[in-house]
Amino acid sequence: MNMEDGLNLTLGLPGRDESDKESCFKNNNNNKRSQLEMNDESNGSSDHAKEVDMENAPATKSQVVGWPPVRNYRRNNIQAKKASETESGMYVKVSMDGAPYLRKIDLKVYKGYPELLKALENMFKLTIGVYSERDGYKGSEFAPTYQDKDGDWMLVGDVPWEMFMLSCKRMRIMKGSEAKGLGYNV
Amino acid sequence: MLTFINYRYVVKCKVSYSIETCNVTCFASLSLSSVSWLLFSGFRERNTYFHYWLLSSCKSISSIHHIMDLNQKRTRMVDRVDSVDPDLVSPESTPMCPFPDEVLEPVLSLINSHKDRSSVSLVCKDWYNAERWSRRHVFIGNCYSVSPEIVVGRFPKIRSVTLKGKPRFSDFNLVPEDWGADVYPWLSVLAKAYPFLEELRLKRMAVSDESLEFLAMNFPEFKALSLLSCDGFSTDGLKAIATHCRNLAELDIQENGIDDLGGDWLSCFPETLTTLQVLNFASLNSEVNFNDLEKLVTRCKSLRVLKVNRTINLDQLQKLLLRAPQLTELGTGTFTQDLVTRPVADLEATFGSCKNLLTISGLWDTNSLYLPVIYPACASLTFLNLSCAALRSFELAMLLIHCKSLRRLWVLDTVGDMGLEAVGSWCPLLEELRVFPADPFEQENVAGVTESGFVAVSRGCPKLHYVLYFCHQMTNAAVATVVQNCPGFTHFRLCIMNLGQPDYVTNEPMDEAFGAVVRTCPNLQRLAVSGLLTDLTFEYIGKYAKNLEILSVAFAGSSDLGLKYVLGGCPRLRKLEIRDCPFGNAALLSGLTKYESMRSLWMSACNLTMNGCRVLAKEMPRLNVEVMKDEDSEDSQAHKVYIYRTVAGPRRDAPPFVLTL
Numbered sequence: 011m012n013m014e015d016g017l018n019l020t021l022g023l024p025g026r027d028e029s030d031k032e033s034c035f036k037n038n039n040n041n042k043r044s045q046l047e048m049n050d051e052s053n054g055s056s057d058h059a060k061e062v063d064m065e066n067a068p069a070t071k072s073q074v075v076g077w078p079p080v081r082n083y084r085r086n087n088i089q090a091k092k093a094s095e096t097e098s099g100m101y102v103k104v105s106m107d108g109a110p111y112l113r114k115i116d117l118k119v120y121k122g123y124p125e126l127l128k129a130l131e132n133m134f135k136l137t138i139g140v141y142s143e144r145d146g147y148k149g150s151e152f153a154p155t156y157q158d159k160d161g162d163w164m165l166v167g168d169v170p171w172e173m174f175m176l177s178c179k180r181m182r183i184m185k186g187s188e189a190k191g192l193g194y195n196v
Numbered sequence: 197m198l199t200f201i202n203y204r205y206v207v208k209c210k211v212s213y214s215i216e217t218c219n220v221t222c223f224a225s226l227s228l229s230s231v232s233w234l235l236f237s238g239f240r241e242r243n244t245y246f247h248y249w250l251l252s253s254c255k256s257i258s259s260i261h262h263i264m265d266l267n268q269k270r271t272r273m274v275d276r277v278d279s280v281d282p283d284l285v286s287p288e289s290t291p292m293c294p295f296p297d298e299v300l301e302p303v304l305s306l307i308n309s310h311k312d313r314s315s316v317s318l319v320c321k322d323w324y325n326a327e328r329w330s331r332r333h334v335f336i337g338n339c340y341s342v343s344p345e346i347v348v349g350r351f352p353k354i355r356s357v358t359l360k361g362k363p364r365f366s367d368f369n370l371v372p373e374d375w376g377a378d379v380y381p382w383l384s385v386l387a388k389a390y391p392f393l394e395e396l397r398l399k400r401m402a403v404s405d406e407s408l409e410f411l412a413m414n415f416p417e418f419k420a421l422s423l424l425s426c427d428g429f430s431t432d433g434l435k436a437i438a439t440h441c442r443n444l445a446e447l448d449i450q451e452n453g454i455d456d457l458g459g460d461w462l463s464c465f466p467e468t469l470t471t472l473q474v475l476n477f478a479s480l481n482s483e484v485n486f487n488d489l490e491k492l493v494t495r496c497k498s499l500r501v502l503k504v505n506r507t508i509n510l511d512q513l514q515k516l517l518l519r520a521p522q523l524t525e526l527g528t529g530t531f532t533q534d535l536v537t538r539p540v541a542d543l544e545a546t547f548g549s550c551k552n553l554l555t556i557s558g559l560w561d562t563n564s565l566y567l568p569v570i571y572p573a574c575a576s577l578t579f580l581n582l583s584c585a586a587l588r589s590f591e592l593a594m595l596l597i598h599c600k601s602l603r604r605l606w607v608l609d610t611v612g613d614m615g616l617e618a619v620g621s622w623c624p625l626l627e628e629l630r631v632f633p634a635d636p637f638e639q640e641n642v643a644g645v646t647e648s649g650f651v652a653v654s655r656g657c658p659k660l661h662y663v664l665y666f667c668h669q670m671t672n673a674a675v676a677t678v679v680q681n682c683p684g685f686t687h688f689r690l691c692i693m694n695l696g697q698p699d700y701v702t703n704e705p706m707d708e709a710f711g712a713v714v715r716t717c718p719n720l721q722r723l724a725v726s727g728l729l730t731d732l733t734f735e736y737i738g739k740y741a742k743n744l745e746i747l748s749v750a751f752a753g754s755s756d757l758g759l760k761y762v763l764g765g766c767p768r769l770r771k772l773e774i775r776d777c778p779f780g781n782a783a784l785l786s787g788l789t790k791y792e793s794m795r796s797l798w799m800s801a802c803n804l805t806m807n808g809c810r811v812l813a814k815e816m817p818r819l820n821v822e823v824m825k826d827e828d829s830e831d832s833q834a835h836k837v838y839i840y841r842t843v844a845g846p847r848r849d850a851p852p853f854v855l856t857l
Binding site: 073074075076077078079080081082083084085087160161 | 365367368369370425450451452453457458479583584632633636637666691693695748750751775
């Protein structure tokens with residue numbers, strides 16, 4: 011991730027070039043539409059986050075919301091298929107309380123919890139604090155949690171990293187009093 | 197029996213009138229065994245006369261009609277007639293008796309098409325009343341066009357409701373969340389008016405778990421639930437349905453924005469439930485308890501549609517098929533296995549024992565080793581949905597050799613042009629083809645299908661009338677050839693995925709392609725255009741597409757003229773959805789008189805302004821003109837506009853970003 015861009019207030023992702031925002035078709039009035047749509051259109055659907063998150067996609071043409079007109083269900087099917095085929099990437103959704111849209115991260119990229127937490131801190135511009143088995147995450151109002159295969163919400167950090175990678179289905183960064191409750195109950 | 201009653205009564209009625217003075221005309225058509233009836237009636241001042249003439253707009257009548265000429269008591273066979281035949285008219289004027297209710301109501305109860313019923317209700321007050329009392333199913337294409345109170349007030353005896361909500365472009369994330377179309381307000385009214393409601397079919401509605409619980413608890417006779425492209429609920433809602441709907445016959449969950457919290461909803465079906473006929477949970481991701489599923493399938497002897505999800509493996513599928521050989525529609529789970537615990541031959545034999553299969557779908561992850569097990573079931577298949585299976589051309593070809601009865605085929609573009617050639621070779625009865633992109637967002641090194649595959653199919657499948665085709669390149673000549681080979685197109689949806697892509701051979705716009713489509717296909721009802729298009733495309737559409745009902749336009753056109761052409765032509769237009777086109781206020785306002793005859797108009801990222809929309813709203817008070825505000829755009833721009841006719845007035849549940857002008 012490009013650390014310099016991390017300080018700019020933009021609606022784009024860190025690391026994304028401004029040049030991507032050119033429209034590629036003849037209609038002059040649609041420059042706006044060709045930008046990555048990060049406002050109310052991103053209603054949290056994973057497929058949209060996936061579309062936006064494809065940092066590996068060639069930057070020759072920009073991605074337009076809702077184009078090609080393939081329904082979400084079909085898009086999810088395709089992503090799932092690609093994931094199982096290429097055996098690369100273990101993407102999970104990460105939501106944060108109060109944020110208008112979700113993000114996706116690849117768990118396989120990180121070697122352990124410290125790296126993961128650092129990445130989350132960078133991504134959401136917050137501090138998570140220090141983990142302790144007794145008290146959860148002390149020193150901040152945020153607690154990283156994840157949903158496991160049984161559907162339960164667990165605090166990140168309790169189980170060994172490999173076990174976490176296999177059982178984590180999605181993540182949520184809890185904020186405020188909710189977070190504190192989870193921390194103290196652990 | 198009814199036939200004789202009809203003949204007797206009709207014979208007694210005399211007929212006369214004059215065309216010019218008749219102010220309301222309508223028709224109803226009935227099929228009583230092999231006799232097709234046309235009943236016409238007109239409403240002229242206080243008297244009711246029976247008239248016989250064919251309206252050229254009567255689309256739902258079959259092409260051969262018996263016409264009873266009352267005075268001569270003879271029947272005549274005619275094809276659709278576009279003008280009045282004076283021989284059928286009697287010169288005198290005599291009052292006559294209308295059909296008594298005892299005849300009218302049973303006759304009308306045979307009419308199922310909601311369009312025909314609409315027409316019937318327009319004839320006169322007697323027919324309006326007879327129709328409203330005999331209607332059992334109500335179809336509401338836009339949930340905001342009418343209020344639930346109005347619906348229940350008019351139709352006292354409904355047993356089945358179909359409701360559609362959000363504009364279609366919400367499927368592609370163009371409609372913000374919380375836009376509306378909440379089903380709950382409908383359910384609370386329906387619960388009081390139709391406590392014995394049996395069926396509910398929802399499309400693009402916002403459905404919460406609370407709504408599903410309410411449904412499960414308040415309709416004791418509830419039998420069939422179908423949710424397509426809905427969102428807002430989770431598998432907890434399904435638990436409520438499974439637990440409380442004692443007579444459930446159909447649970448059809450398709451392509452929804454559902455929060456999948458687990459598969460334990462399936463285990464909520466009580467042991468006493470044996471009435472299930474349709475179970476579709478293919479789009480859910482969580483594993484269900486297989487033992488419970490097997491027991492459910494075993495005890496529901498009338499099960500005819502079973503579509504499982506991807507977590508069901510081949511061994512489990514085999515067990516299910518052995519329990520339910522009577523299935524007519526099957527959606528498989530994952531269709532491959534690392535460890536083969538049962539020989540492939542066993543599975544093949546099982547498929548062979550399913551003699552009634554008409555539809556197969558699912559087939560996730562399948563490959564050359566496992567796909568052939570379905571061959572024994574292919575001869576009688578009419579619909580094959582391979583859109584989840586990334587087949588290669590030869591795999592598809594080997595499969596299609598066995599599918600000689602195929603009418604509908606959905607594939608991924610991984611099959612390539614060669615796969616489509618196989619379609620043309622082996623499926624002469626094909627009526628519908630959908631080719632989906634396996635990699636819609638990949639922009640370089642893409643394979644997929646091209647114009648030659650399209651032409652190959654059209655050569656071998658003359659009955660093709662429905663196509664949805666995603667490709668990266670197309671030519672005008674190819675499209676012209678396709679429609680020449682298949683002039684019967686009713687639905688033509690071509691999506692050239694690269695924006696603004698011209699004919700890649702001549703570098704010209706794709707205008708002539710769509711011109712050829714509308715000129716050659718007189719029955720065209722639905723059209724989706726793409727590629728580089730100028731106003732000429734729309735001139736063609738407005739001029740030639742006389743039966744067009746649904747038009748989808750994206751990134752096309754050069755000026756206001758484009759939209760003006762369409763609004764000035766296309767007499768049958770019902771739904772128009774436009775995005776990212778240079779159409780402005782002048783074009784919008786040119787269609788003033790048209791919008792009340794349409795269900796809806798969607799325009800996003802065009803050149804509309806708030807002022808233009810305000811003018812429209814002022815001139816047409818019976819339309820809802822809704823503008824969705826975007827944080828990004830300036831205040832004077834109308835970023836997303838949704839216009840629809842309504843008898844319910846402005847929405848009362850509009851979120852803050854939706855302004856009704």
